[in-house]
Amino acid sequence: MANGQILKEIQDETGCKILLAQKAFSNYDLYPVLAPYLAGTEASGLFEARLGAEEMPGKECHVFCAAYREEDFEELLLYADHIVFNSPTQLKKFGIRAKNAGKEIGLRINPECSTQEGHAIYDPCAPGSRLGTTFAQWQRDMTPEYIALLDGLHFHTLCEQDSDALEVTLQAVEEKFGFFLGKMKWLNMGGGHHITRPDYDRERLKKCICHMRDTYSLEIYLEPGEAVALNAGYLLTRVLDVVQNGDTTIAIHDMSPACHTPDVIEMPYRPPLYSSGEAGEKQHTYRLAGPTCLAGDVVGDYSFDTPLYEGDFLLYEDMAIYSTCKNNTFNGIPLPDIWEAKCDSSYRLLARFGYEDFKYRLGRK
Numbered sequence: 001m002a003n004g005q006i007l008k009e010i011q012d013e014t015g016c017k018i019l020l021a022q023k024a025f026s027n028y029d030l031y032p033v034l035a036p037y038l039a040g041t042e043a044s045g046l047f048e049a050r051l052g053a054e055e056m057p058g059k060e061c062h063v064f065c066a067a068y069r070e071e072d073f074e075e076l077l078l079y080a081d082h083i084v085f086n087s088p089t090q091l092k093k094f095g096i097r098a099k100n101a102g103k104e105i106g107l108r109i110n111p112e113c114s115t116q117e118g119h120a121i122y123d124p125c126a127p128g129s130r131l132g133t134t135f136a137q138w139q140r141d142m143t144p145e146y147i148a149l150l151d152g153l154h155f156h157t158l159c160e161q162d163s164d165a166l167e168v169t170l171q172a173v174e175e176k177f178g179f180f181l182g183k184m185k186w187l188n189m190g191g192g193h194h195i196t197r198p199d200y201d202r203e204r205l206k207k208c209i210c211h212m213r214d215t216y217s218l219e220i221y222l223e224p225g226e227a228v229a230l231n232a233g234y235l236l237t238r239v240l241d242v243v244q245n246g247d248t249t250i251a252i253h254d255m256s257p258a259c260h261t262p263d264v265i266e267m268p269y270r271p272p273l274y275s276s277g278e279a280g281e282k283q284h285t286y287r288l289a290g291p292t293c294l295a296g297d298v299v300g301d302y303s304f305d306t307p308l309y310e311g312d313f314l315l316y317e318d319m320a321i322y323s324t325c326k327n328n329t330f331n332g333i334p335l336p337d338i339w340e341a342k343c344d345s346s347y348r349l350l351a352r353f354g355y356e357d358f359k360y361r362l363g364r365k
């Protein structure tokens with residue numbers, strides 16, 4: 001809710017609209033909590049668009065997909081009100097149909113402006129990227145007829161970044177596509193804005209929004225995922241065994257990063273853990289790892305004031321984003337329950353998973 005208030009304030013002060021990128025967080029039981037602070041949802045394809053339309057009804061429903069499938073498109077028109085295409089060919093294939101169905105049409109552009117280091121898999125501006133239309137491709141393939149179909153442009157190039165990176169990106173967007181922005185109704189500046197992080201520069205974000213809004217008479221959209229549910233959610237795990245290999249003491253717990261928090265391995269990053277320190281900082285250091293057969297199913301090295309024993313509970317923090325929507329049952333590892341922690345300290349069970357959830361992803365017998 002604190003995140004929601006920050007996002008609401010930015011919308012109130014700048015007139016922009018903020019959408020929830022559902023791929024980061026889609027526990028729809030909590031959409032009613034978020035809805036008052038948001039203009040709607042953003043989807044990565046048919047299923048998320050349907051979820052947004054069903055679970056945040058009456059709000060805007062945007063969709064971007066790198067390539068839509070013919071067999072999904074008619075149904076997608078039932079749910080989405082803004083449809084963003086990735087390429088001129090996709091726009092040509094589906095654009096007129098979407099327009100005739102009364103949809104707002106956008107094209108994702110690639111400003112070819114990398115502002116992040118280290119996380120190459122999160123950089124849509126990396127050389128050879130498939131995401132977004134480059135200026136060269138626009139010039140080659142965008143005829144006036146298809147430009148006239150567009151209501152807006154979309155870019156998404158940031159990942160966990162501050163507004164200085166947005167400012168740099170906007171310069172590239174203006175330089176390359178400024179002429180066409182004047183013909184548009186809206187500009188969607190994607191996600192990756194870490195707006196609700198305490199040290200994020202929100203004043204600069206507001207300046208960026210107002211600059212684009214006023215220079216080109218645009219409605220501005222942002223579609224953060226992380227920022228909506230940042231620093232929310234805990235993952236409780238139990239220590240199953242403590243083993244020794246040379247100087248390394250390893251605690252195996254029933255949370256598997258490979259299954260439950262794949263970004264810990266994929267990104268990679270080190271999740272915060274309640275009441276712990278860096279390796280060597282407190283007296284007892286452990287490597288924390290999951291129960292699967294994957295050698296790399298390891299969270300990292302953490303230290304504690306007291307030794308860990310079988311049966312101890314550990315509490316990972318900031319677990320709401322990119323976990324429940326990205327987990328899997330590799331190795332037949334069970335998925336944890338999902339509970340809502342209410343303000344009055346009571347709890348509500350949202351989901352409990354069992355053998356069926358593992359089995360029915362593999363067959364229907």
Ligand SMILES: *Cc1c(COP(=O)(O)O)cnc(C)c1O
Binds near residue numbers: 021064158159160
């Ligand atoms: C991933 C993504 C988002 C959300 O990104 P966050 O980093 O979670 O804020 C928004 N829009 C698009 C197109 C995305 O691919």
